[in-house]
Amino acid sequence: MQDAHKRFVAKVPSNIAFIKYWGKKDSQQQLPANDSLSMTLSTATTTTTACPINGGTHEVYFRGQRLFESDAFAKKIYSHLKTLASELSVKQALRIETQNSYPDSCGIASSASGFGALTLAATAAWTNSADLNELESKGFYLSKLARLARLGSGSACRSLFGGFVHWQTSDSADFQKVEQCWPDSHWDLADIVVLVNTQKKAISSSQGHQSAWSSPLFRQRLAVIPERVRDIKKAIASRDLDSLGRIIETEATEMHAIMLSSRPASKYYGEATSQFLAWVRAQRYEGFLPAYFTIDAGPNVHLICEQERVEAVATKIAANFPEFELLIDRVGAGPSLAICNEQTF
Numbered sequence: 001m002q003d004a005h006k007r008f009v010a011k012v013p014s015n016i017a018f019i020k021y022w023g024k025k026d027s028q029q030q031l032p033a034n035d036s037l038s039m040t041l042s043t044a045t046t047t048t049t050a051c052p053i054n055g056g057t058h059e060v061y062f063r064g065q066r067l068f069e070s071d072a073f074a075k076k077i078y079s080h081l082k083t084l085a086s087e088l089s090v091k092q093a094l095r096i097e098t099q100n101s102y103p104d105s106c107g108i109a110s111s112a113s114g115f116g117a118l119t120l121a122a123t124a125a126w127t128n129s130a131d132l133n134e135l136e137s138k139g140f141y142l143s144k145l146a147r148l149a150r151l152g153s154g155s156a157c158r159s160l161f162g163g164f165v166h167w168q169t170s171d172s173a174d175f176q177k178v179e180q181c182w183p184d185s186h187w188d189l190a191d192i193v194v195l196v197n198t199q200k201k202a203i204s205s206s207q208g209h210q211s212a213w214s215s216p217l218f219r220q221r222l223a224v225i226p227e228r229v230r231d232i233k234k235a236i237a238s239r240d241l242d243s244l245g246r247i248i249e250t251e252a253t254e255m256h257a258i259m260l261s262s263r264p265a266s267k268y269y270g271e272a273t274s275q276f277l278a279w280v281r282a283q284r285y286e287g288f289l290p291a292y293f294t295i296d297a298g299p300n301v302h303l304i305c306e307q308e309r310v311e312a313v314a315t316k317i318a319a320n321f322p323e324f325e326l327l328i329d330r331v332g333a334g335p336s337l338a339i340c341n342e343q344t345f
């Protein structure tokens with residue numbers, strides 16, 4: 001039995017994929033169809049606290065509000081807690097409290113930071129580990145935590161590392177792996193998130209992953225991914241924004257072409273996003289906007305640029321699209337874990 005007053009606090013950032021994870025080889029084992037590569041963010045984070053409690057059932061709170069297993073939103077959280085407990089062979093119930101640093105309804109990826117933070121906090125509580133070093137000394141290396149986080153949500157495994165992160169697929173769950181290619185200090189890139197539409201998406205990523213294989217474009221995409229991963233690594237290694245930008249725009253538009261040509265088809269963005277993307281391209285072509293876009297499974301746009309250009313780029317967007325809120329983020333150092341002995345509930 002753990003000390004019932006210890007609270008294990010994990011703070012895990014979101015990440016933005018440059019090479020997209022879209023489609024799975026095996027959804028049971030959460031094996032991605034292809035390699036992906038992402039940049040871990042700094043400001044967009046989930047903070048999750050895990051505290052051992054008496055009694056046999058977990059309790060989950062989101063922004064102070066209790067969520068039950070029957071709530072659609074909480075189902076995956078409870079299910080991941082069960083998976084983790086079984087992987088760690090533990091029975092102790094936990095009280096989980098979680099919140100995001102970014103507006104909950106804004107439609108930017110929350111599953112990566114959310115499942116990353118849940119995995120880290122719960123593992124710390126069950127192993128009574130005060131920080132990342134102690135977790136590591138008990139055999140819970142970041143790579144092992146990433147493997148566990150992946151079981152909750154694939155993209156979460158990349159959030160366990162800071163900087164630029166490569167998730168390599170394999171035909172076997174034992175050989176897929178996640179590794180940091182460069183730390184955040186390598187290249188100070190910014191991510192300006194342009195909130196075009198903040199409504200909850202109608203089709204979840206998990207549903208979209210399933211139908212990807214039905215797109216006639218999907219197998220062609222899989223064939224070019226290894227070369228694209230090599231090229232983007234070269235671009236990041238040499239801090240070449242134009243080469244990086246060309247690749248991330250191809251990636252995002254190709255993923256959305258696959259979504260649109262899958263059965264059932266999924267359409268994640270509409271006219272407002274298309275118009276904004278056309279404006280970005282035109283402005284850049286004229287030499288006025290040193291930024292490139294990427295988009296996940298939603299209508300909001302991530303504009304990637306070098307840190308010293310953020311203010312100029314953001315000012316230009318605000319002047320032309322005052323209706324869109326902007327969240328300004330940058331490459332970040334990765335997760336943190338701390339212990340707190342107070343009882344606040």
Ligand code: DP6
Pocket residue numbers: 016017019020021022030036109111112152153154155156205206209296297
């Ligand atoms: C478009 O990680 O949300 O953001 O594994 O089913 O939880 P599940 O999917 P998820 O998929 C993310 C898809 C993406 C691209 C990416 O982050 O690589």
